Amino acid sequence: MKQLSTQAFAAYLDEAREKIRAWMPLSVDKPINFGHQFVVQLASCKATVNIYNGKKGLNPVYSGDSALVAKLQEALGGGATADSATQQVADTAIDGLYAGSDESGKGDFFGSLVVAATVVDGTTAAKLQAAGVKDCKLLTDKKILELEGIIKETVVDFSVLELKPPIYNMRYEQVLAQGGKLNQLLGFGHVAALSQVLSRQQDCHQALIDQFTTSTVNLRELERRFPDCRVRQMPKAESNLAVAAASVLARAQFLRTMDELAVQAGEEELPKGGGSAATECARRLARKLGKEALRSFVKLHFANYQRL
Known part of the structure; x- marks a missing residue:
């Protein structure tokens, strides 16, 4: 309607x-x-x-x-x-190919920003559902890493793009200098990830973005690039299995990079999120490695950094 x-x-x-x-x-x-x-x-x-x-x-x-x-x-x-307990696909009867995108790391002081996109059809969506794929926020880190391989082997196509802290900070400063904000940087990621899979899967005429802004700029850009594809954005879009699978792939890559950064920092583990534990860990690293070294580990525009 x-x-x-x-x-x-x-x-x-x-x-x-x-x-x-x-x-x-x-x-x-x-x-x-x-x-x-x-x-x-x-x-x-x-x-x-x-x-x-x-x-x-x-x-x-x-x-x-x-x-x-x-x-x-x-x-x-x-x-x-959409079953809230299992966050299954919102459009249970997928007609043809369907793409979805989601990001991870947006609210984490430490670590990268990762945006992923997947393409599914009715058959692959059913396999993902049977495997237990759902919104990554409803899964443990262990389960996310277990599902990553299953998703990559099952979906029709996928793309995972990552901005590690040094590049993320550089790109954020560039966007800020041009009058933009974080949502613009996120938008670039979603457009890029979806563009990769849509350019390879030209029979895919539907795409869904997990909504992070009321702006329609990203929709217009994707529809300009792929005029035969209907692109939507929706709150809590992880109820769609293409988006849910993308959320798992994005989080899995984020978790791996967090482990790598912990080794580089000489820490057993780096705190997730943006709470006081993350601030205290950054303060400890600044004393140990120098404040400038934090550029390689954290997102500098977070309020946590201003508290140091």
């Missing part, structure tokens, strides 16, 4: 609200980014539908208890599904 006007979307939500209430009371009824959320709950079980209304059309995404999801879909007349 095409994107609705504000007034038409409000009318659509009113109708959806009444359909759900005719079946069960709503426990949550609220606006969310780019759409609206309805939640129903029965005892400890609940189901959610996020209804997105964007330039690529109206897109209901379901999650939660499978029985309640089925009832919720029936009440609203169907739609895309």
Whole structure:
């Protein structure tokens, strides 16, 4: 369904609200980014539908208890599904080839920024699902590294691009000097990773980006390069197996580089994230190796660096 006007979307939500209430009371009824959320709950079980209304059309995404999801879909007349417990593919019936991209390291003070893209079809998506592929945030580091090889052997195509700290810092300074911000650097990564796989898989006419910005610049650039490919961006897009597989590949590469940097730093392990442990580790390395050496280990624009 095409994107609705504000007034038409409000009318659509009113109708959806009444359909759900005719079946069960709503426990949550609220606006969310780019759409609206309805939640129903029965005892400890609940189901959610996020209804997105964007330039690529109206897109209901379901999650939660499978029985309640089925009832919720029936009440609203169907739609895309995503099991929140397993973060399975949002478009369960993939028609032809489908590409997806995601990044890792964006919120980590130490380590690189990695962007990956994969291309799947219905057969490979089913194999990935059976192997346990899902959003990397729902997996242990050990499982991520185990799944990396399976994904690379299973998907139709993949691309993994990495900016290690020295290059990342140089590129970030260049983007900043041109008036850009981190999202622009992220956008370059997603466009580059998807461009690699789409240029090789010219029969792929659908691509999905895990949304990190409301800007459509990246979509327009990809559609300019690949006019036969419909490119979308969506919050929590890891519910799609192409994006989920990309998230695992990106995180696996990030983890390997973190291990390499730990050896270079003479540390048993480098802290992930951007918390106080990361700041204290950087302070220790600055005393041991000199503050300038941190350029090879951390992202200099993080507030952690300013605290040193």
